[in-house]
Amino acid sequence: RSAGVVGAAFCRGQSRSGVEEGPDRIRAAGLLDRLQQRGCAVKDYGNLVFDDVVEPSGGGGLRSVAAVGGANRRLSEAMKAVKEDGHTAVMLGGDHSLAIGSIHGHAAAVGQLSVVWVDAHADINTPLTTYTGNFHGQPMSFLLHELQSKVPVLPNFSWVKPCVSAKDLVYIGLRDVDPAEHYILKMLGVKVFSISEVDRLGIARVMEETCDYLTARGKKPVHLSYDVDAIDPSVTPATGTPVVGGLTYREGVYITEHLCGTGLLSAVDLVEVNPLLAKTDQDVQSTVNTAVDLLLGCFGRLREG
Numbered sequence: 001r002s003a004g005v006v007g008a009a010f011c012r013g014q015s016r017s018g019v020e021e022g023p024d025r026i027r028a029a030g031l032l033d034r035l036q037q038r039g040c041a042v043k044d045y046g047n048l049v050f051d052d053v054v055e056p057s058g059g060g061g062l063r064s065v066a067a068v069g070g071a072n073r074r075l076s077e078a079m080k081a082v083k084e085d086g087h088t089a090v091m092l093g094g095d096h097s098l099a100i101g102s103i104h105g106h107a108a109a110v111g112q113l114s115v116v117w118v119d120a121h122a123d124i125n126t127p128l129t130t131y132t133g134n135f136h137g138q139p140m141s142f143l144l145h146e147l148q149s150k151v152p153v154l155p156n157f158s159w160v161k162p163c164v165s166a167k168d169l170v171y172i173g174l175r176d177v178d179p180a181e182h183y184i185l186k187m188l189g190v191k192v193f194s195i196s197e198v199d200r201l202g203i204a205r206v207m208e209e210t211c212d213y214l215t216a217r218g219k220k221p222v223h224l225s226y227d228v229d230a231i232d233p234s235v236t237p238a239t240g241t242p243v244v245g246g247l248t249y250r251e252g253v254y255i256t257e258h259l260c261g262t263g264l265l266s267a268v269d270l271v272e273v274n275p276l277l278a279k280t281d282q283d284v285q286s287t288v289n290t291a292v293d294l295l296l297g298c299f300g301r302l303r304e305g
């Protein structure tokens, strides 16, 4: 197993500064050392730093359109290179708009893939349905073949090619879904395990059903896009859009242990860690340490030893 780590110090998919510090805080918590200690080869590709692209005014109520498009284009190229070097890619965010570039670059390298999206939110608003104009709530709309007739061409976004089929997407942890997103999920028949399903089925059954569903039509590389706000805010408070009633630490780690066990995990995003948004340093540490533990689960760490 080898990991290729890319930091993406980007915050302009949303409004709260600090999430650009995520990559360095996760590194400082010892991610690379802990991976190496487990016998995992690690190549650190460093951080993509997005010196603020001058943003033309306007954008029709969408926040930082050109900056988001430009940042994701660079991330896509970086992720493609990491995959072509043969690593399991690790993208450290940064806000969740970065999934546009991460998944796009992964697909450019491997072709068809499955996406497991672990999040309190569906992040599938289009530029026309978004309430907030924030691109961290929209990434999936740019990636799904089935939504392209609903997504306008935006400045710096013309490079994006849709690369995910709705039937190759599974959500886990949803508990704050906008009406338009819910309509889109129903219309496309996207597989969703909301927090209610996690309660009803238990996380082990959710993961079995997720993997059976994604491999029923043939095994494909898996892209795991993990928003730390999927986990309960009592565990990961340092994040921009916390929502009560989240996954426990144990459920969160079980997800990564199980996906690692399939042998199909090809790339993982770990996004939305914002160290400025916690009240105490303990809260920051709890968030960052959980992020590290989630990633270690992706690379074979088992709690049994």
Ligand SMILES: N[C@](CCCC[B-](O)(O)O)(CCN1CCC(O)CC1)C(=O)O
Pocket (backbone or CB within 6 Å): 095, 096, 097, 119, 120, 121, 122, 123, 125, 130, 131, 132, 133, 134, 136, 137, 138, 176, 178, 227, 229, 240, 241, 272
């Ligand atoms: N769906 C939201 C939240 C996106 C969260 C992005 B993340 O990467 O963190 O998953 C809007 C959420 N919604 C806005 C109206 C409020 O009353 C309730 C929350 C949006 O801004 O689109």
Ligand SMILES: [Mn+2]
Pocket (backbone or CB within 6 Å): 119, 120, 121, 227, 229, 230, 241
């Ligand atoms: Mn979220």
Ligand SMILES: [Mn+2]
Pocket (backbone or CB within 6 Å): 096, 119, 121, 123, 136, 227, 272
């Ligand atoms: Mn998200």
Ligand SMILES: [Mn+2]
Pocket (backbone or CB within 6 Å): 096, 227, 229, 239, 240, 241, 242, 272
């Ligand atoms: Mn978030």
